[in-house]
Amino acid sequence: MFRKMSKEIDLSRRNGSSDEHNKKPSIRSSYSWIFCAVLIGGVSWFSYQGYLETRVNSPLDENKVIFPVSPDFPERYWGSFRPGVYFGMKTREPQSLLAGLMWFMPDITSGGNLNLRHLCDQGDNLEQYGWREHDGKNFGVQVIVDQFIQLETTFVTKLGGNHGGDWTARIHVEPRMKDLAGKKVTLFFYLTLDDNGKGLFQPIRMIDNMDVSNLNSSNSVKYLGLFAVHGHTEKLGDFRVSFHHTDEQSIVHTAYLSTNVASPNLVKDVLQSGLRLMEDKKSKERHISLAGALFPKEDTIKQPNFVVHQVTGKLPFQLEVVYESNNFVERDTMLRGETYDFLLQTYRKEFRNQFETKFRLAEKGYSDEEQEFAMSALSNLVGGIGYFYGSSKVQSVHNKEPVPYWNAPLYTAVPSRSFFPRGFLWDEGFHNLIISQWDREISFDIMAHWFDLMNVEGWIPREQILGSEARAHVPEEFVVQRNNQGNPPTFFLVLDTMFKNRRVRDISTLELEQLNRLWPRLVCWYNWFNTSLHGPEPGSYYWKGRETASIRELNPKSLSSGLDDYPRASHPSSEERHLDLRCWIALAAKVMASLADIIGRDGRKYREAFAFLSDNELLNKQHWSPTSKRYADFGYHSTNVTLRRPKANPGQPRPDKIRVVIEEPSLRFVDDTFGYVSLFPLITEILEPGSPQLGQLLTDLRNTNLLWTKYGLRSLSKSSPLYNQRNTEHDPPYWRGPIWININYLVARALHHYSKIDGPHQVRATLLYNELRENLITNILREYQKTGYIWEQYNDSTGAGQGCRPFTGWSSLVLLLMSETYV
Incomplete structure (x- = not known):
């Protein structure tokens, strides 16, 4: 019995040994396949990472918009x-x-x-x-x-x-x-x-x-x-x-x-x-x-x-x-x-x-001195157009270090010859509201140069520091441009005013050609905003870049929004909803739909997007605070944050103040803040004429304890906790009180719009428009006569020009206020 079992065991061993012998090639083959798969996967992964690294500085593969300069122009x-x-x-x-x-x-x-x-x-x-x-x-x-x-x-x-x-x-x-x-x-x-x-x-x-x-x-x-x-x-x-x-x-x-x-x-x-x-x-x-x-x-x-x-x-x-x-x-x-x-x-x-x-300023009754001032405003803007050539420094999350963009030209106006003698993307939209009224060819030329700077992602670096002359005067911290940050798409304002209510037969062949050349890049630009900056729910968007804030910032800045230190939710997160960005994208969708009709493209998705984003019921659900009765951002926010100086170690220099959160944040409306951002549904004219929210906005607009001054609208209400507060120990307030002409112009333009539409708020819009326009023109002209300059911003208490000078970029919009040019 024992021998039999032994034989059987031995036989099974032999058979097993034979099976193992037979299986070895198969196992080796499996290991080879696994190794090959891992190797191919690793190579693919590294190749894909390499591809991602190159996207930030790879130009969009579309025809250039720029026309040759000479001999054509x-x-x-x-x-x-x-x-x-x-x-x-x-x-x-x-x-x-x-x-x-x-x-x-x-x-x-x-x-x-x-x-x-x-x-x-x-x-x-x-x-x-x-x-x-x-x-x-x-x-x-x-x-x-x-x-x-x-x-x-x-x-x-x-x-x-x-x-x-x-x-x-x-x-x-x-x-x-x-x-x-x-x-x-x-x-x-x-x-x-x-x-x-x-x-x-x-x-x-x-x-x-x-x-x-x-x-x-x-x-x-x-x-x-x-x-x-x-x-x-x-x-x-x-x-x-x-x-x-x-x-x-x-x-x-x-x-x-x-x-x-x-x-x-x-x-x-x-x-x-x-x-x-x-x-x-x-x-x-x-x-x-x-x-x-x-x-x-x-x-x-x-x-x-x-x-x-x-x-x-x-x-x-x-x-x-x-x-x-x-x-x-x-x-x-x-x-x-x-x-x-x-x-x-x-x-x-x-x-x-x-x-x-x-x-038509003489026709409107302006004096010779006032006309000379207005001509100077235009001339300084147009005379401030520069031509630059070189490459930006850019970086994405896939690049360990900044990399050079491709060498490219840029024909652009500058905000200030003394302080900002280079190109800024969102400034340039405001500049061309004026330039396009003066010379549409120049305006198209400028836009063509900017849109030819677009990379394969549809992103345009927001600040252009091209060439050694420009680079020599910019602090290193501002040189690198990051591809998750993009300025407001203000060129849609320009295209809107250039082609609003224009019939195709009234548009020149050259302009139609230019629009057709521009269209593929407009599509990519719109898609970049719509996909890269989308928020947690449909119809919500948020500016990126705030999450890198230092512990010295009272409220993390949103440089990409153009409003820099304007107060947002105290604790940046992907749950944020930024009102101004939503409104910019609504405007972009409206203009894309309009341009599509002009050049015979399919604009259905843009019309649908505009209808969705301009829906007042959804807008109110996502951005109207029923408590404060104002439009606001939404996010993790604390109303009790301050700057305090840590104790210095013996023998060490006094440390900078750092941010201290006294009350933990909660997910809520940022409705302790009322300022320029709150006005964006008005600015982009997406509020229905009979909207009670429009009525409330107009009431708040004239409140001198909030935004109204006899010099223009201050950027942040006096009742806001961060009104005129430093964002760090060393940074004075920027968009926290001073009067900025670009936003004031957009508000005046919107008031003019609502003053022409029948509704319960028409009379109030008319009165506010006339008074705001007069206040702005009077103060800017008075400061010019007093100081010799048009200024970057104006003090909300005295009207005095402040910031850098001359600032004949968007502050030159005073010309359009004088001429009442809005479309």
Whole structure:
């Protein structure tokens, strides 16, 4: 029995052994398949991660919207496209030739400080500067009021050839006080090349073009400057820039500098390093003078990329700089003197006629002074249009470090030449509410450049810091743009006003073509907002980026909303519902539906989206607080949060204040805050005319304890806990009380809209509109007359201009208030 069992066991072992032997290939095969699957999965995962990393800086694969500049639009090829300098010229090309102006007054300055002016700088404390007239194409007239002198810088372009033609710049300097006549002022006019620009400069000295035998020692010192510069670049071909002094008796001294500069943002430093103190041996007169050719000894080629002409003259005097393209066809006379005067006056007359045709201010009874102010507002905005080229720094959640965007051009207006001389996405929508009324072609050109910056996700970086000149003046913390953050889509405001109530047969063929080119990018942009910023339930949206707040912030900022430190829910979360963003997307859906009808696209889903987002019942359910009877954000919120300073350790510096939450947050309406965000259902005109909520809003609007002042609407009500409160120990309030003109304009526009619609609130809307409009115009004009500037914001207690100056971006909307231009 035992043997039998043993045999059976042995047999089973043998059989089992045989089965295991037979199974080994199958097991090995399974392991191989598993290994291959893991390997393929790993490779796929890493490949997909690599793909995700590249999306943030991959351009959208659609046709470009930008039309070529030259020869199709030669009138916008040359221009004052360097808004960050007091005066400068450049082309709309990468690596352009750059021209610019610097000056100082040696007789007045003391302590060895030249006070050399170049970049628009608030620290220069100029009493006023800005364009008085500028049409965006052909000419500009600017007045700069320095402490003791006044400069008038003008330019005129003249078309001819294939490279934008010729231009001339004239700088006229005169004393502001009679007893300063005869005092000396030094001007520097320079030529250089934009980043990575390649070109040739050949300076021609004045003394080389004169009969040297007739010069005494005094004159030889006087005539050390440049007669002309001959140059060549790939885009411009050959050109000549010549310098002319209209009254030689006023000229005391000329000089030049010929050297190399590593970057255009260093030209002031390099120029200053090339200054020397020189003395005339005969007259013993001393001059601060450029030193001529300055190159290292080892530089045997001595090919300059930075050339400066210096002229020191006795007040008053004038310098003319004439740029002539070698490609100009049939040039009659040089563009200077009487020829220049005639063309400039022709353009000025055309500008004023066009201004009145567009805005009808004389017809409305405005005084000459008020019309000059309005023309200056427009001219500073249009004259503040710049051309930039370079790449942004961007980052997504899939990138460990910031990566460069692709190199691209940007033609855009800037908010402030002194403080923000670069492109901002949401500002540009407000800018073009004005520009599109002045020149629709320029507006389309600007929009085309912005939309060509769109990546494959449909995202556009909200702040554009392109090129070394722009990058040099921006703190590093603001340079990197993150692809989960996008400014309000204000270009839909522009497109709405440009095409509202217009029949297809009244729209030009060119504009229809431009809309068709723009459409695929508008679709992607709309989709990015609708999908990337959606909230926890249908119809809800929230601005991202707040969750990265530091412990020093009283209320985490929402920079991407454009309203920066405007109070939101105290504790950022994905449960938030932001009222303003919902309204922006409702507006976008409405405009998309309208444009689709114009160009024959299917706009059904946009009409449905607008109907859903503008539904007042749903809006009230998600954003109307029945307790406070106001529209509000929704999220995790505490009304008891403060900043407190931690105790310092012995021997350590005093620490910054940090946020302390005294009462834990709950999911609720942020209805302790009433301000600009609360007004967005009114601003976007989605409230029904008979809505009781509209009536309540209009009642609250006129309450002086809330938003109303005799200077405009403050950004945050006086009853709000964070009214005029610092967001950190070091950050003053920004959108927590001051009056901002862009939102005030939108409110005035909405009141005008409701004043034209029959309903229970029509009369109140009319009264509020008239009073608000008058308050805004009166205060902005008064501050301009008092200070010489249009300001970034206005104090809600005194009406005084504050923030940066000049701010001739969206504050220039005062022009549309004056002309009552809303569609």
